[in-house]
Amino acid sequence: MPVRVAEIGIIGAGAAGLSVAWQLARRGKPPLVFEAHTPGSGAMTASGGMLSPAYEAQYEELPLLRAMIASRQRYPEWAAQLGDIGYVESGTYELALLPEDVPYVQRRMEFELQQGLRVEWIESSELRRRLPHISPRIPGGTYAPDEGHLIPELLRDRLVEAILRDGGSILSHTPAQRIEFLPGTFRVYTPQGTYEVDQLLICTGVPLAGLSLPFKVYPVRGQMIAIESPAADWLPAPVRYFNKLAGYGYAIPKRDYIILGGTAEEKGRDPSLTVGGVLDILRRAYHVFPDLYESRILRWWAGLRPATASRLPILYKDPSRPLYYVNGLYRNGILLAPLIGEGIAQWILEGELPAELQPFCPEVLSEEGQKRDL
Numbered sequence: 001m002p003v004r005v006a007e008i009g010i011i012g013a014g015a016a017g018l019s020v021a022w023q024l025a026r027r028g029k030p031p032l033v034f035e036a037h038t039p040g041s042g043a044m045t046a047s048g049g050m051l052s053p054a055y056e057a058q059y060e061e062l063p064l065l066r067a068m069i070a071s072r073q074r075y076p077e078w079a080a081q082l083g084d085i086g087y088v089e090s091g092t093y094e095l096a097l098l099p100e101d102v103p104y105v106q107r108r109m110e111f112e113l114q115q116g117l118r119v120e121w122i123e124s125s126e127l128r129r130r131l132p133h134i135s136p137r138i139p140g141g142t143y144a145p146d147e148g149h150l151i152p153e154l155l156r157d158r159l160v161e162a163i164l165r166d167g168g169s170i171l172s173h174t175p176a177q178r179i180e181f182l183p184g185t186f187r188v189y190t191p192q193g194t195y196e197v198d199q200l201l202i203c204t205g206v207p208l209a210g211l212s213l214p215f216k217v218y219p220v221r222g223q224m225i226a227i228e229s230p231a232a233d234w235l236p237a238p239v240r241y242f243n244k245l246a247g248y249g250y251a252i253p254k255r256d257y258i259i260l261g262g263t264a265e266e267k268g269r270d271p272s273l274t275v276g277g278v279l280d281i282l283r284r285a286y287h288v289f290p291d292l293y294e295s296r297i298l299r300w301w302a303g304l305r306p307a308t309a310s311r312l313p314i315l316y317k318d319p320s321r322p323l324y325y326v327n328g329l330y331r332n333g334i335l336l337a338p339l340i341g342e343g344i345a346q347w348i349l350e351g352e353l354p355a356e357l358q359p360f361c362p363e364v365l366s367e368e369g370q371k372r373d374l
């Protein structure tokens with residue numbers, strides 16, 4: 001027998017679902033969240049937690065850059081409200097690995113400056129003063145002082161606490177297998193029972209349990225390695241490094257460890273680590289930080305970034321019912337969490353999306369999701 005349990009249901013307790021759930025609960029509409037496994041167990045806690053609009057910006061994605069900047073600016077307030085999320089305003093470095101990579105990194109700096117971001121060129125000697133463990137072979141790089149990072153597991157924990165405190169509920173190990181649309185209500189079928197809600201938000205990232213979405217989601221695998229930090233303050237800020245043949249990589253300091261990453265592969269839903277992926281990550285990191293040779297590997301994992309065909313977010317409302325979709329947060333779901341949380345709650349409660357999110361809201365869905373030319 002179905003039970004009506006909440007006005008608003010949310011499927012997926014990841015970066016998007018938890019952020020929106022908290023904002024709805026804060027505004028007096030505590031939702032019921034269905035999670036197939038445990039909160040944050042999708043891409044959220046596989047992520048590096050970088051808050052890096054400048055270095056994530058692609059030349060052709062200006063609306064996404066504007067959304068990332070708007071979301072980044074909300075993090076100090078989110079951190080103050082949520083408590084310890086491991087939030088650090090450290091800035092971020094981007095290094096050229098070889099002399100031939102310098103024009104690329106400088107060209108990106110010009111673009112970032114044109115977009116109003118603060119970023120500066122740092123010569124090799126000054127870089128080594130600030131980052132004493134980088135190789136003397138590094139020819140130079142940039143520093144963006146307004147970037148930061150956080151610890152995704154702590155963000156997950158604080159959001160869950162805040163949702164429960166403000167009256168929301170989270171059903172772990174409760175995959176939504178099927179949804180039925182009835183007049184004035186939605187029926188969510190799970191192995192644990194059937195639930196009825198008046199409004200429904202679906203933010204599953206890469207969807208599980210056979211749930212079908214009205215657009216395609218392409219999983220983009222990222223492999224990650226956590227290594228022991230040789231000393232406190234060994235790495236004062238996230239460092240990204242670029243080589244035009246080998247691609248990019250990054251090292252992100254956490255409290256007593258460092259995360260190394262930098263792969264992006266479309267291999268379906270395969271969450272495996274591979275020899276090639278691990279080799280690429282370690283080889284690039286070793287080129288930049290030769291002192292890491294003796295560092296102990298603590299753990300490694302892979303996660304699936306949810307991408308649309310356009311690689312841009314998709315925010316879609318069914319024209320005939322109170323049914324919302326948020327997906328395609330791809331590489332930036334942690335960075336975008338505050339804007340998504342506040343903006344989607346506003347959309348559901350007041351009917352209007354903030355201006356920064358409107359470019360990602362197609363009136364009509366194409367089979368592939370969203371067109372690239374925003």
Ligand SMILES: Cc1cc2nc3c(=O)[nH]c(=O)nc-3n(C[C@H](O)[C@H](O)[C@H](O)COP(=O)(O)OP(=O)(O)OC[C@H]3O[C@@H](n4cnc5c(N)ncnc54)[C@H](O)[C@@H]3O)c2cc1C
Binds near residue numbers: 011016302
């Ligand atoms: C290796 C890696 C590194 C990253 N680094 C960064 C970074 O540094 N900075 C940044 O901003 N972003 C980063 N990201 C991206 C970020 O993690 C994602 O964009 C974000 O987690 C997407 O949020 P989401 O809520 O859409 O999906 P997810 O976080 O994956 O959450 C979706 C949730 O829905 C659940 N679910 C799925 N199907 C069902 C169902 N049928 N019923 C119930 N529940 C269901 C899943 O179990 C999951 O918990 C990284 C991602 C990866 C993989």
